[in-house]
Amino acid sequence: MHQLTTHTLNTGFKATLIEWGFSDTFAGYLADFSSLIIILLSSIVVYYIAKVIINQFLKRLVEKSTSKWDDHLYEQKVFTRLALMLPALVLQVSLVPSISEYPKAIKFIELGLHLYITFVILLVIISFLNAVYHIYGEFEISDSKPIKGYVQIAKILTSLVGGIAMVSVFIGQSPFTLLAGLGAMSAVIMLIFKDSILGFVAGVQLSSNKMLHIGDWITIPKYNTDGTVIDVSLVTVKVRNFDNSVSCIPTYTLVSDSFQNWRSMGEAGGRRMKRSILIDVGTIRFMDDTMFENLKIKKMLPDSQSDFRENSTNLGLFREYILNYLRNIPNLNQDASLMVRTLQPTENGLPLEMYAFYIPPNWAEFEDFQARLFEHILSVMPEFGLKAFQRPSGRDVQMSSVLTE
Numbered sequence: 001m002h003q004l005t006t007h008t009l010n011t012g013f014k015a016t017l018i019e020w021g022f023s024d025t026f027a028g029y030l031a032d033f034s035s036l037i038i039i040l041l042s043s044i045v046v047y048y049i050a051k052v053i054i055n056q057f058l059k060r061l062v063e064k065s066t067s068k069w070d071d072h073l074y075e076q077k078v079f080t081r082l083a084l085m086l087p088a089l090v091l092q093v094s095l096v097p098s099i100s101e102y103p104k105a106i107k108f109i110e111l112g113l114h115l116y117i118t119f120v121i122l123l124v125i126i127s128f129l130n131a132v133y134h135i136y137g138e139f140e141i142s143d144s145k146p147i148k149g150y151v152q153i154a155k156i157l158t159s160l161v162g163g164i165a166m167v168s169v170f171i172g173q174s175p176f177t178l179l180a181g182l183g184a185m186s187a188v189i190m191l192i193f194k195d196s197i198l199g200f201v202a203g204v205q206l207s208s209n210k211m212l213h214i215g216d217w218i219t220i221p222k223y224n225t226d227g228t229v230i231d232v233s234l235v236t237v238k239v240r241n242f243d244n245s246v247s248c249i250p251t252y253t254l255v256s257d258s259f260q261n262w263r264s265m266g267e268a269g270g271r272r273m274k275r276s277i278l279i280d281v282g283t284i285r286f287m288d289d290t291m292f293e294n295l296k297i298k299k300m301l302p303d304s305q306s307d308f309r310e311n312s313t314n315l316g317l318f319r320e321y322i323l324n325y326l327r328n329i330p331n332l333n334q335d336a337s338l339m340v341r342t343l344q345p346t347e348n349g350l351p352l353e354m355y356a357f358y359i360p361p362n363w364a365e366f367e368d369f370q371a372r373l374f375e376h377i378l379s380v381m382p383e384f385g386l387k388a389f390q391r392p393s394g395r396d397v398q399m400s401s402v403l404t405e
Contacts (some may be wrong), residue, residue, distance in 0.1 A: 039094045043087035050083040069135045076131040088113050114169045122162035129154050146214055149203035149251070151378045152234035156196060198252035199235045206254060212237070217262040223249055242363070270333045270357035271366045277348035277377060278389040280317065287312045291385060300383060315342075318384040319352070322377060326356055331369065333357040349389030 062074045073079065092113055133151045136142050206212045212229060218239060219226045227241035237246045291314070295301050300321055323340045326332055336357040343351040354373070358366050378388060 013334060016374045019124075039091065042094070042382055043090040046090050047083060047087045050086050051080060054083060056138040060155055065354040068138055069131075072131040072313060073128075076127045078124060078127045078131055081120065081127050083125045084123070085117065088120070089119050107377075111169065115166055118162060118166050118169060125158050125162075129158070142214075145167065148232060149234040153196070153200050195235050195250070195252075199233075199250070202252040202255040203232070203234065206232070206251070206292045212254060212261065213263065219260040219262070220249060220254075220257075222257060223247060223253075225249060270336065270359040271363075272357045273358055273366070273370060275370065275374070276343065276351040276353035277374065278346075279352050280387040280389045281345065281350050283385060283387045284313060284315045284350070285385065287314055287317060295383065298383065300380070313348075314386055315352075318381070318386055321380070321384070322354065325376075326354065331359055331365075333359050348391075 056080060059074065065071070091109070129151050133148060136147055181206045187346060212218070212232065214229055214232060216229045220239075225241060225247040226240050227239045227247070229237060230240050230246070231238040233251070235251060237251055237254060239247045239249060241247060257282065293310075295317070301317065319340045319342070325337075326338060326340070326355075327334065332338060334354070338356045339354075341353050341355070343353055345351075360371055381388060
């Protein structure tokens with residue numbers, strides 16, 4: 001019925017033009033051209049009507065919906081690009097019957113419509129893949145198992161298949177014939193997509209072995225990179241360094257070369273503190289009653305040392321004091337290793353090492369904690385009759401010579 005209506009309108013308009021004095025040939029051309037313009041305008045109007053419906057009514061439905069997947073489908077323009085199919089369908093149904101007397105023109109129009117439909121389908125699939133990526137990003141697993149590389153591979157394959165389909169439609173050959181020809185160009189394709197292929201393989205290894213997550217702190221000395229992973233894609237990994245610069249590292253480099261991931265530090269119970277202070281060996285001695293009572297009055301002795309013990313050294317009491325002090329710091333993991341120990345004596349003094357794990361493993365908070373801790377240790381040390389080792393400076397030599405005189 002639609003073909004009969006189109007043909008009837010075209011014939012009626014042609015008859016009207018002949019009555020107005022136009023020749024039969026010119027009237028036929030003008031009637032066909034007018035039908036073409038009307039159908040084209042109709043297809044455009046249909047598209048904009050569909051677009052208004054999508055932007056007004058469908059948008060409201062999406063906003064009222066409690067699920068998030070339809071929001072991402074709308075934001076990635078999946079529905080809008082589907083609406084691009086409507087003009088092609090209108091032209092496919094209406095245009096060909098109206099110009100049935102021009103077989104060559106019909107051939108080119110159908111070719112253009114097939115190319116257009118293939119291109120629109122390609123756009124819809126890419127938009128859908130983008131929506132899938134954003135929907136997946138709503139889940140917590142997206143940080144530990146990013147799929148951006150897989151989505152990019154899917155886009156590349158979709159574009160490749162769509163390109164082959166469009167070329168096969170344009171030249172009128174089977175897609176399998178083109179694929180047979182591409183087999184001979186496999187070496188060239190491997191060269192062109194080398195980075196993408198290597199990145200994809202590396203991405204699979206990084207994801208399957210849980211080597212890298214978004215938000216991990218990694219260090220790559222070779223590339224002067226030290227910061228947090230903010231993006232893992234098919235070809236590159238973006239790292240925001242602690243100076244707020246961004247390093248783009250090839251994905252396959254993280255598999256071929258070594259890098260340091262600090263994630264296990266947090267999983268182990270905090271950021272490890274392993275620092276020491278050098279004690280002047282000449283200040284280490286046995287405790288006497290006077291010093292012991294002085295420390296007891298100032299409440300600087302732990303409960304285990306409430307009574308005086310013979311052969312107790314000031315360094316031993318100082319170690320117990322620091323250990324008791326660390327055990328009362330809430331941000332230190334008391335379930336992990338926590339100790340205060342002396343190391344091998346050196347020519348610069350006796351190292352006294354503090355070993356603990358700080359929670360949470362925030363770098364700035366950790367450095368502030370360490371600074372305050374060692375400030376406290378250095379300020380308390382004289383109360384135990386101890387001194388930190390320090391190489392003599394020019395002022396020390398000068399004061400020594402003055403005292404000698």
